[in-house]
Amino acid sequence: MDPNGELVDRLRDLMKVVRRLKQESTAHYLSVPTGLVATLTLIDRSAGCHAKELALRTGLDQSTVSRAVGTLVAHGLVERRADPADGRASVLAVTDAGHAVLDQARGWYDDLLSRALAHWEPTEVDALNAALGRLTADVEATLEASR
Structure with a gap:
């Protein structure tokens, strides 16, 4: 099989898992609308x-x-504050309730990944982190160059 074609298949599988993670995670902290933990x-x-x-x-x-x-903002997780440099504009800040949700989400993700990667060697996790970081940067650079 073509290595690029296989990579596309693996990325498609990964995106499916990410979508499932979003759905599953929402069940654990209902105060955050689906998909907004990343934001x-x-x-x-x-x-x-x-x-x-x-x-x-x-x-x-x-x-x-x-x-x-x-x-x-409507869920009380973020607030808009006056921009100190330009009072007409607003900057975004996470509220105490938002921080509590983030702590809960991070705990859930940390626990899930700890269990999923329990049989991985630390060097394998490091290699995956490096490869994903490089892939992300290279794809973003290629997209930018295509503009």
């Missing part, structure tokens, strides 16, 4: 970012990010 995590990592910056980082349309942020 909440990005806001947490990018403290004080604007929605426009978040759209650029995620590669999503600004209207999609705006709806996601609006949903997180």
